[in-house]
Amino acid sequence: MRNYFSVGSVLFSLALSLVLSQSVWAGIIAERNRIIFPEGVDEQDLMIANTNKYPIIVQTWIDDGDVNNTPEKTEAPFVVLPAVFKMNSNDAKGLRIIFKHQPLPDDRESLYWLNIYEIPPQHKSTSNNTAELVVAMNTQMKILYRPTALINQKVDLLSSLQFSIVKDKQDIMLNATNPTGYYASFSSLKLLINGHEYKSEQKLDMMVAPKSTEQFVFKKLSAVSQGQAINLSFMLIDDLGHSHQGHRKNL
Structure with missing residues (x-):
């Protein structure tokens, strides 16, 4: 899942820097971290809960994942209901995700994103020495449409992925090729060189x-790897959000 936030209606004061220095987390918690939509299924339900200590307004929509999208601009083969609603603190709510039966590829998964946009209440400031920060948080959750042809296949995604490295003057680029019809989602990618671990740029x-190659960058490692064996360790996320470890030697 991905989280974004926007800030509005701020009264600047000394207290503002203290507020901004704290981490911002979404208060909406969903029962799953992704939704798998098999071909032939018309709709699915998703339960969400408001863990904030205050009521919020929630807006939902589905898009292709562009962070600049708004509900008015989006086009997707799914619709989510309700579109706008209020949630009190500790409330739970069921969302309905409905497939509109638009044509989608039958040899690979199609990816869309459910947006859950939470807007907290805005209170009037009572003092010139206080700061008010209104943070609207958007949580994006994957919706993966899975055609019947993939459902009937038995594919070991962990062993199917192919990796190679390319060096330039400073960096190492890891090319990850996915020959399958499934999306491959990583929680981590690490190169193991001379007993040391190095993480990829996030x-x-x-x-x-599916059926594509993506490049991941490891900064300033080209000199470190000269004459050394390079091994790869990675964590692959499954349908339930669990991570599975994979390895490749001597890239």
């Missing part, structure tokens, strides 16, 4: 689409 989506 990307917005650590995924490789």
Whole structure:
């Protein structure tokens, strides 16, 4: 899942820096971290809960994952109901995700994103020495449409992925190729060189689409790897959100 936040209606004061220095987390918690939509299923339910200590307004929509999308601009083969609603603190709510039966590829998964946009209440400031920070948080959750042809296949995604490295003057690029019809989602990618671990640069989506190649960058490692064996350790996320470890030797 991905989280974004926007800030509005701020009264600047000394207290503002203290507020901004704290981590911002979504208060909406969902029962799953992704939704698998098999071909032939018309709709699915998703339970969400408001863990904030205050009521919020929630807006929902489904899009292709562009963070600049708004509900008015989006086009997707799914619709989510209700679109706008209020949740009190500790409330739970069921969402309905409905497939509109638009044509989608039958040899690979199709990826869309459920947006859960939470808006907290805005209170009037009572003093010139206090700061008010309104944070609207958007949580994005994957919706993976899975055609029947894939459902009937038995594919070991962990062993099917192919990796190679490319060096330049400073960095190492790891090419990850996914020959299957499934999306491959990583929680981590590490190179093991001379007994030391090095993590890849973080990307917005650590995924490789079906039948495609994605590149991951390891900064300033080209000199470190000269004459050394390079091994790979990675964690692959399954349908339930669990991670499974994989290895490749001597890349």
